[in-house]
Amino acid sequence: MKAITFVTQKGGSGKSTLCISLAVAAQEAGHTVCILEMDRQATVSDWLDHRTAPGPEVAQIDATQIEAVMERLAESAYDFVFIDTPGVDSPGTLSAIRAADLCIIPCRPTPADLRAFKPTLAAVYRLEKRFAFVLNQTPPRSYRIRDAADGLAVLGILPDVNIVARTDHQDAIGLGQGVTEFNPKGQAADEVRRLWTWIERRAQAGTRGRMKHVEAA
Numbered sequence: 001m002k003a004i005t006f007v008t009q010k011g012g013s014g015k016s017t018l019c020i021s022l023a024v025a026a027q028e029a030g031h032t033v034c035i036l037e038m039d040r041q042a043t044v045s046d047w048l049d050h051r052t053a054p055g056p057e058v059a060q061i062d063a064t065q066i067e068a069v070m071e072r073l074a075e076s077a078y079d080f081v082f083i084d085t086p087g088v089d090s091p092g093t094l095s096a097i098r099a100a101d102l103c104i105i106p107c108r109p110t111p112a113d114l115r116a117f118k119p120t121l122a123a124v125y126r127l128e129k130r131f132a133f134v135l136n137q138t139p140p141r142s143y144r145i146r147d148a149a150d151g152l153a154v155l156g157i158l159p160d161v162n163i164v165a166r167t168d169h170q171d172a173i174g175l176g177q178g179v180t181e182f183n184p185k186g187q188a189a190d191e192v193r194r195l196w197t198w199i200e201r202r203a204q205a206g207t208r209g210r211m212k213h214v215e216a217a
């Protein structure tokens, strides 16, 4: 079981939207997924209320519960646990980072967003967690993306796909779907599938790296 935490203190950057659509994309790729929602705004639970298709499981938890819940999930059959965190610093944020095998930091390509992820990144570094940025709500083509990508590339890891601002994302969430269910042949779905492939590889790479280390020891 791998835990992937969606985290950044910047509100509205796309944590919940990406968490949901990537969870659905992971299911479509054959994995079992559950989502832990640590945000009282309850975006994921609201989405689930509108959902008619099966999975993923969603549980609302708070900072006091996460350790025990993660211990139970470690014994479970889930391939992936996705953790959605609030857009403000909270006691839960640090514990969600601590629980993660990989932290995903969504970021819009704006100067304000690029400044705002720094406290999150500091916490991720302090806890020595693997992480990746995802540029979200980008224009289809823009010098802004290049500027942001150059800045992020030197700081850490950036997938080979950006998530463009598209109404498919908003419409899918409203209907209780992932974007790959809402419009499977659309460009938004294609980007999310490619992003999932990249994230899955990165999440599994940690295991292989550690196992090699153990074998060599």
Ligand SMILES: Nc1ncnc2c1ncn2[C@@H]1O[C@H](COP(=O)(O)OP(=O)(O)OP(=O)(O)O)[C@@H](O)[C@H]1O
Binding pocket: 009, 010, 011, 012, 013, 014, 015, 016, 017, 018, 039, 041, 043, 085, 086, 087, 088, 136, 137, 138, 163, 164, 165, 166, 167, 169, 170, 173
């Ligand atoms: N790629 C995208 N294209 C279009 N709209 C998007 C995209 N990503 C997110 N949005 C929209 O932006 C808004 C904020 O997204 P979301 O709720 O996922 O952010 P968040 O980081 O979870 O916010 P919070 O910090 O408040 O929890 C939502 O209305 C969502 O529909």
Ligand SMILES: [Mg+2]
Binding pocket: 015, 016, 017, 039, 041, 043, 084, 085, 086, 087
């Ligand atoms: Mg959210």
